Amino acid sequence: MNSVNTIFCGDILDFVDDPAIQGENAHRFFAQGALVVENGKVAKLGYEQDIFSDLRKNNQLADYQVVRYDDQLIMPGMIDTHIHLPQIEMIGAYGEQLLTWLTEYAFPTEKKFANEEYAKAISNIFLDELLKNGTTTALVFCTVHPESVNAFFTEAQKRNLRMIAGKVMMDRNCPEDLSDCVSSSYQESKVLIEKWHNVDRLQYAVTPRFAPTSSDEQLAQCKTLLDEYPDVYLHTHLSENHNECEWVKTLFPNSTDYLGVYEDAGLVRKRSVFAHGIHLSEREMTCLADNQAAISHCPTSNLFLGSGLFNLKSCEQHKVKVGMGTDVGAGTSFSLLQTASEAYKIQQLKHEKFSAFKGLYLVTLGGARALDLEGTIGNFDLGCEADFIVLDNQATPFLNFRLSHTRTLHERLFTLMMLGDDRCIKETYIMGQSVHQRDLAYASNKVEEC
Template identity: 75%
Template structure:
């Protein structure tokens, strides 16, 4: 009986959009758009995609047809850099990176000594991701193992594809947030053994950034990456000019900021470096040569006054780039709003940033940055059926504005500029609806947090 149910065909009928390449490379051939399309799903995976008129007549009558007529179906969004513990402090006022860490980030992260708090924040965090149409994320935890345990536990319950790791810091941080090189290795190793490749979960070795790790701890990171070669490396790089100067003083033997990670042999495939704003030509070549990826975090870069990523240079070097909200320096879980800010950052540099580029970075671009193309990111046959239903009429003004759009690009651009979580009508995980706008959340939590004093 259960095998029969698992093999059942489900067909999603809607206007359907996905990407097969980067618009900067393939132009208009980078995307596929099926007006009145059909997405065929079996066992939680894509088995066919095309026009409704071509697909429906060929299906058995037992297939379940779900109609989202007039709506836009896209692959689920992929957030390539976000901080679980900073959920509580989104929108904290008035600092740049280094003082912001001291004033806001570190005190909030201390609360994750409490397992109850870790679980409640994990649930609120996941609720917000799904409400905003994000189905996969690369996530920073805290130094506390319970932050990762709680996050993976709650993600597993929801059958989500998530990547996360315990932060590793053994200097230049509060004493009660510091571990040591060996402890960070031991705890990370135990978490990898417990969670990596369990269901849809993956582990990321997570040194916070070079200033908070000794060379000994960075070597322990490399040891983990070599022992578990399909894990990820997730850290920060070249976000803030004062940070870059600090790194020069801490690592005078390194050629540049990326050189710190390079010397430790941490620049490789499945290494994702958040921000990467102030990079030299050598650093860009090094990232490209080693198949490492960048997470572009436009919202937080503007909020903290960190700088402007030159996306065109990344494209010229063939570096895989995804987008990250970087909550909580980023001020929205919405990848639409993140695309909005990405457009402005390129405008300030005299560069173009289309809606197609924004939607690509939020889907297939993110999958490529995470080395998950063919698993998530588009509707290629065999991909996991994580997708969203987007509503062009989510607000009366958006309906009015898009009603005057003459092309698909104009519609998408208006959605990216004016849209937010209200545009996400439903979020599907492995072919099953797990969030529906204006309905009671399937995964409800009390969100009544018993906050611990730091």
């Protein structure tokens, strides 16, 4: 790692709490601010003039490299709390809702990941897209094949990324060549945990696909893994589609409700992240909050598959932790800016407000809280890992024009959230080092096309 200590100058935004709780006090904004990074971590944050003055006073300014992003916006790297590695080649597949979409599109694609070289090639495309879109941490579904996990972690480790992933576990109601069994799913997951969990910046998630594809016995083995390795994650799906919810009732008639299936198995706990959670009862919301579990809200996927409208207000009222997920490939964009834009539209349909502050909180600190990583990533508190992005206010002529007509910080941020995409991500930094430069990447692509 480059040991050069650096001061990054520009407008700086991060969050210290949920805007639904602290309102205007939930965010910090430094016009002409400075972010000081030492050994890959945040050392100081404040206004440029104050930080430079202090360093000069102590004769330390010469010890730092200065990188300027005048009139640009520096933010923490975005956090995707639910995304599928193997589905990127069929993103935007036409015409189906969840259960048929799985059998027609997702399962056939996932079969290819038995080949580790193929999995590595897709992992590199996947990671390139994340960084291009300003996503620096993700909670990732691999496939049932251990090769998919090994490939993904190998490529993420090379890039020094903070990534969480796991081998899918499913022993019924799936194609035979994508099925494992109770004993193999446990043993293969255990080997992967021992190999990868907490190695560098990598962490493991026990990953039963969703309740319908796991037997009671397999869910029990998931609990065994969580008990044996208390700091790993549980990552699965919950209450996404009405037909799915009815199917769960028939498969688990003795459980109170959908979340009750996981609760009965001992899987609802801190570091459990449930994707979607659209059709939840009051009891389920209370259970999630009481057990410090989290929901990943996946708006582009929910709209694309016609699954339903997420009840964010109920989550706020019950104090359920919520992060944002792209859910690629049912989700239609790697961009968490575009994902937040769709979240706004969902809340409009529910006649609820969704501010830019709320959207940007969910893709940064909200995601860190959902992943139990507050204090490590998600904002610029001292000691946090310096994963951050630079947003370009002049990414396109029209965006520049539109932003020139904004009057307040919220108007500016809302415009970026609604109109922004990967073109707005000027640069992405991992542990204080640049890993994606938009202009260089675009120039390289043009050369390759020629």
